[in-house]
Amino acid sequence: MSESLSLSRRTLWQRMAQILGGLAVWHQVRPAPAEQTASPETGPQTVRVMRPYDAETPVREFTSYLTPNHRFFVRSHFGPPAPELIAAANWRLHVGGLIEHPLELTLKDLKEFEQVTITAVVQCSGNGRAFHRPKVPGVQWERGAVGNAQWTGVRLRDVLAKAGVRPNGKHVQLQGADRPVVSSVPLFTRSIPLEKAVHPDTILAYDMNGRPLPLLHGAPLRVITPGWMADSCTKWLTDITVQADEAKGYYMQTAYRVPVTAIQPNSGLPGTSMVPVEAMVVKSLIALPANGDQVGRGPVTVQGVAWSGDAAVATVELSFDDGKTWEQARLVGEDEPYAWRQWQFLWRPKTAGAVTILCRATDANGQVQPQESPWNPGGFLWNGWDHVAITVAL
Amino acid sequence: MMTRSLPLIGLFVLGLAGLAAMTAAQEDDLASVSAALAPRAEGLIIARCSVCHSPDLVSQQRLPKDRWAATVDKMKHWGAEIADDEADLLVRYLSARYHPAAPDHLPTLDHELRKAEPLTQEPADTGPLVGVSTRGAGIFEHNCQACHGAGATGGMGPKLAKNPILKQDDLFWETVLHGRGPMPAWGSVLSQQDIADVHTWLLTK
Known part of the structure; x- marks a missing residue:
């Protein structure tokens, strides 16, 4: 009791110190009036669709290694399920299909498996769709449908081992509790190949950044497939079915697929071989300065994040002359396999006026972020050079 | 040298101006089509589309007519209760207002919607309304x-x-x-x- 009391007292002092410190900082660097108004770059979230709620994170937030839960981008096809469906008393995880022992697990049962924590980037497959030309239909995501969080849960392979996968089981179908308003709309049913499902880093997560998974992020349980796009990270998970084939239905057979080889914009799809969106492609973002910012003589800290699907980030380069010359940024901070890597560059602007800062990353496999991504009808996997337009006032 | 190239430049400028005028005229056409259809089409978007999603998902798209037709068709297939004449109206409206060259931020429709007409025609005034x-x-x-x-x-x-x-x-x-x-x-x-x-x-x- 006394220990907790002294702890809370200490916390209180820390809080007061933080507040006083914060006030001091506030006086020194008061943000410009323009920065105080909510904008896509500075607001809590940029809403793309009110219902079902789809919103992206302002890129300025990516100056921090972990993206806070309340700022983390939100995407689903039908919105969260009715609360009673995922209440602890009613929610169960069913494991069935081509297995030896069907399972029905409560969250408490699930927590009996070994607990693991993985820091991983989760990115919407359509992040950057708005930049594809010609434009494609879908939520017009720009830069912020991505985030980096600590996911805690159990390995999917441990759950599958308990159920006992039969030899003909090759795909693992994932179904959440979310439902469309109209029953004639197909369910968001997905599957991942068995190899990805039994990878030791593929987990069923119940905590996000050390807190119980929020409703908008898939409470009580979601799939995390590190290194892969979020179309595989089913939220509100209730049913795992081991099958011989890929899941049937619109969201697996038609949507979330890209052409195997590059195709001409708007060219006919029949005959083009389409494969599911899986691994992430190498990508970087400039978190600061933000579009429209004004900077002085400097040195100006340009900073951001970079990540890739299968490999570590090797280099991040910046250009201040429209791509004619590139300068290497410094990789800083945590270096974890599936997380993003933070980078910094100290820039001394020499001439006043408008400047566009360009940014590109290269991963350890030699994959380079292209100026523009290959066009595809779903607008997936955008990873063109990131750019930020600012003004230098010397 | 300079004087000789001037008429050429003049022609080029005239050509550019002509091109701009044509594009502006086309834009005007599209704008007048979308303004004329807006009251009924926006009503349909609320009645038929926003059952499943808010209208902002519609207004952020910039698509050519064939893609709009395919999208409306997909939604009908998925259960949106859109009659054939309504689908036709929606495609004409959407491709006039939300076409690929339309700016990201379009002027709001408020003033057009104020003169919105109900989808169902009112019968002649026959006294107080009695609900059925x-x-x-x-x-x-x-x-x-x-x-x-x-x-x-x-x-x-x-x-x-x-x-x-x-x-x-x-x-x-x-x-x-x-x-x-x-x-x-x-x-x-x-x-x-x-x-x-x-x-x-x-x-x-």
């Missing part, structure tokens, strides 16, 4: 149930069965006609008779 409960049930199912739940027991929107607002005629009509908070205005979608029918049906719940 059986008709109201169907209208509720198609237009209101997605948010207010089956049997008006509530969902994303408030429960309407036994809701005190049913006894406050002015507030009920004001809310339905003009919207309140997240609820859209239905004045351009439902006729007065439709609203009276829904009201009568709700009183039986």
